[in-house]
Amino acid sequence: xxxxxxxxxxxxxxxxxxxxxxxxxxxxxxxxxxxxxxxxxxxxxxxxxxxxxxxxxxxxxxxxxxxxxxxxxxxxxxxxxxxxxxxxxxxxxxxxxxxxxxxxxxxxxxxxxxxxxxxxxxxxxxxxxxxxxxxxxxxxxxxxxxxxxxxxxxxxxxxxxxxx
Numbered sequence: 001x002x003x004x005x006x007x008x009x010x011x012x013x014x015x016x017x018x019x020x021x022x023x024x025x026x027x028x029x030x031x032x033x034x035x036x037x038x039x040x041x042x043x044x045x046x047x048x049x050x051x052x053x054x055x056x057x058x059x060x061x062x063x064x065x066x067x068x069x070x071x072x073x074x075x076x077x078x079x080x081x082x083x084x085x086x087x088x089x090x091x092x093x094x095x096x097x098x099x100x101x102x103x104x105x106x107x108x109x110x111x112x113x114x115x116x117x118x119x120x121x122x123x124x125x126x127x128x129x130x131x132x133x134x135x136x137x138x139x140x141x142x143x144x145x146x147x148x149x150x151x152x153x154x155x156x157x158x159x160x161x162x163x164x
Contacts, residue, residue, distance in 0.1 A: 057072075057160045058160070059075070059162055061160070065156040065157070068088060068089070068091055068094070068154075069088065069090050069132070070158070071087045075147050075149065077142070080139075082143045083122070083137050084137065084138045086138055087133055088125075089132040092130040095126075099152045100138050100150070102143065103147070104140075104145060104147045104148070109140060109141055111140055112141055146163045
Protein backbone atom coordinates (compact mmCIF):
# COMPACT_ATOMS: atom_id res chain seq x y z
CA UNK A 1 0.00 0.00 0.00
CA UNK A 2 1.36 3.41 -0.95
CA UNK A 3 0.73 6.67 0.84
CA UNK A 4 -0.96 9.52 -0.97
CA UNK A 5 2.30 11.49 -0.99
CA UNK A 6 4.19 8.71 -2.71
CA UNK A 7 1.39 8.28 -5.22
CA UNK A 8 1.70 11.93 -6.31
CA UNK A 9 5.39 11.49 -7.10
CA UNK A 10 4.75 8.61 -9.48
CA UNK A 11 1.84 9.92 -11.55
CA UNK A 12 2.14 9.33 -15.29
CA UNK A 13 2.86 12.36 -17.53
CA UNK A 14 -0.18 14.47 -18.32
CA UNK A 15 -2.20 13.23 -15.36
CA UNK A 16 -3.68 16.05 -13.33
CA UNK A 17 -3.74 16.21 -9.58
CA UNK A 18 -6.76 17.95 -8.14
CA UNK A 19 -7.48 19.69 -11.44
CA UNK A 20 -4.10 21.49 -12.02
CA UNK A 21 -1.49 20.01 -14.32
CA UNK A 22 2.25 20.47 -13.88
CA UNK A 23 2.52 22.15 -17.26
CA UNK A 24 -0.02 24.80 -16.24
CA UNK A 25 1.89 25.50 -13.02
CA UNK A 26 5.20 25.86 -14.87
CA UNK A 27 3.60 28.11 -17.50
CA UNK A 28 2.03 30.29 -14.79
CA UNK A 29 5.38 30.63 -12.99
CA UNK A 30 7.12 31.61 -16.24
CA UNK A 31 4.47 34.24 -17.01
CA UNK A 32 4.81 35.72 -13.50
CA UNK A 33 8.60 35.85 -13.88
CA UNK A 34 8.32 37.61 -17.24
CA UNK A 35 5.84 40.14 -15.76
CA UNK A 36 8.28 40.91 -12.92
CA UNK A 37 11.19 41.40 -15.32
CA UNK A 38 9.13 43.70 -17.57
CA UNK A 39 7.89 45.78 -14.61
CA UNK A 40 11.45 46.10 -13.27
CA UNK A 41 12.71 47.21 -16.69
CA UNK A 42 10.01 49.87 -16.95
CA UNK A 43 10.84 51.21 -13.46
CA UNK A 44 14.56 51.27 -14.26
CA UNK A 45 13.85 53.25 -17.43
CA UNK A 46 11.71 55.74 -15.46
CA UNK A 47 14.42 56.30 -12.85
CA UNK A 48 17.17 56.66 -15.45
CA UNK A 49 15.28 59.32 -17.42
CA UNK A 50 14.33 61.55 -14.44
CA UNK A 51 15.89 65.01 -14.44
CA UNK A 52 17.07 66.47 -11.14
CA UNK A 53 17.16 70.25 -10.92
CA UNK A 54 19.64 71.90 -8.56
CA UNK A 55 18.84 75.50 -7.67
CA UNK A 56 21.87 77.70 -6.97
CA UNK A 57 20.91 81.07 -5.55
CA UNK A 58 22.63 84.36 -6.35
CA UNK A 59 24.52 86.15 -3.59
CA UNK A 60 22.17 88.21 -1.43
CA UNK A 61 19.13 85.96 -2.04
CA UNK A 62 17.35 84.88 1.15
CA UNK A 63 16.28 81.30 1.79
CA UNK A 64 14.17 79.87 4.61
CA UNK A 65 14.99 76.38 5.84
CA UNK A 66 12.79 75.20 8.67
CA UNK A 67 12.67 78.10 11.10
CA UNK A 68 15.92 79.77 9.98
CA UNK A 69 16.21 82.47 7.29
CA UNK A 70 19.70 82.74 5.81
CA UNK A 71 21.48 84.60 3.06
CA UNK A 72 25.03 84.60 1.70
CA UNK A 73 26.07 88.21 1.07
CA UNK A 74 29.64 87.76 -0.20
CA UNK A 75 32.44 85.22 -0.68
CA UNK A 76 36.06 86.36 -0.30
CA UNK A 77 38.98 84.03 -0.98
CA UNK A 78 42.28 84.89 0.72
CA UNK A 79 45.44 83.02 1.67
CA UNK A 80 44.17 82.68 5.26
CA UNK A 81 40.86 81.12 4.22
CA UNK A 82 37.59 81.60 2.42
CA UNK A 83 35.45 84.15 4.26
CA UNK A 84 31.71 83.96 3.68
CA UNK A 85 29.61 86.88 4.92
CA UNK A 86 26.14 85.66 5.89
CA UNK A 87 22.99 86.98 7.56
CA UNK A 88 20.83 84.59 9.51
CA UNK A 89 17.99 84.72 11.98
CA UNK A 90 14.92 82.97 13.24
CA UNK A 91 16.26 80.85 16.10
CA UNK A 92 17.60 82.23 19.37
CA UNK A 93 20.96 80.85 20.53
CA UNK A 94 21.68 78.23 17.84
CA UNK A 95 25.27 77.55 16.73
CA UNK A 96 25.68 79.87 13.75
CA UNK A 97 28.37 77.76 12.06
CA UNK A 98 26.40 74.51 12.17
CA UNK A 99 24.98 73.47 8.82
CA UNK A 100 27.32 75.49 6.60
CA UNK A 101 29.35 73.65 3.93
CA UNK A 102 31.66 74.74 1.11
CA UNK A 103 32.23 72.95 -2.19
CA UNK A 104 35.51 73.92 -3.82
CA UNK A 105 38.01 71.95 -5.83
CA UNK A 106 35.82 68.85 -5.78
CA UNK A 107 35.76 68.66 -1.97
CA UNK A 108 33.05 69.49 0.56
CA UNK A 109 34.37 71.00 3.79
CA UNK A 110 32.88 72.54 6.91
CA UNK A 111 33.88 75.80 8.59
CA UNK A 112 37.40 76.13 10.01
CA UNK A 113 37.84 75.28 13.68
CA UNK A 114 39.65 78.60 14.30
CA UNK A 115 37.13 80.67 12.31
CA UNK A 116 37.18 83.70 14.62
CA UNK A 117 40.88 84.46 14.24
CA UNK A 118 42.19 87.03 11.80
CA UNK A 119 38.92 88.52 10.56
CA UNK A 120 40.31 92.07 10.77
CA UNK A 121 37.41 93.88 12.41
CA UNK A 122 34.59 91.75 11.00
CA UNK A 123 32.25 89.82 13.28
CA UNK A 124 32.63 86.04 13.36
CA UNK A 125 29.41 84.02 13.42
CA UNK A 126 28.87 82.42 16.84
CA UNK A 127 25.17 82.19 17.80
CA UNK A 128 21.98 83.17 16.00
CA UNK A 129 19.21 85.48 17.13
CA UNK A 130 15.45 85.22 16.83
CA UNK A 131 15.32 88.43 14.80
CA UNK A 132 17.14 89.28 11.61
CA UNK A 133 20.79 89.07 12.59
CA UNK A 134 23.39 91.40 11.20
CA UNK A 135 26.03 90.14 8.85
CA UNK A 136 28.73 87.90 10.27
CA UNK A 137 31.56 85.86 8.75
CA UNK A 138 31.91 82.08 8.52
CA UNK A 139 35.51 81.13 7.70
CA UNK A 140 36.32 78.05 5.65
CA UNK A 141 39.75 76.65 4.73
CA UNK A 142 41.60 78.37 1.88
CA UNK A 143 40.36 77.36 -1.56
CA UNK A 144 40.87 78.04 -5.23
CA UNK A 145 38.46 78.26 -8.13
CA UNK A 146 34.70 78.53 -8.05
CA UNK A 147 33.15 78.20 -4.61
CA UNK A 148 29.61 77.05 -3.81
CA UNK A 149 28.30 77.58 -0.28
CA UNK A 150 25.51 75.38 1.08
CA UNK A 151 23.39 75.61 4.22
CA UNK A 152 21.61 72.51 5.53
CA UNK A 153 18.81 72.62 8.10
CA UNK A 154 15.55 70.79 8.81
CA UNK A 155 16.09 68.31 5.98
CA UNK A 156 16.49 71.04 3.35
CA UNK A 157 19.47 72.59 1.59
CA UNK A 158 20.09 75.92 -0.12
CA UNK A 159 23.15 76.77 -2.18
CA UNK A 160 24.78 80.05 -3.25
CA UNK A 161 27.53 80.77 -5.73
CA UNK A 162 29.15 83.88 -7.13
CA UNK A 163 29.67 82.16 -10.50
CA UNK A 164 27.41 83.41 -13.30
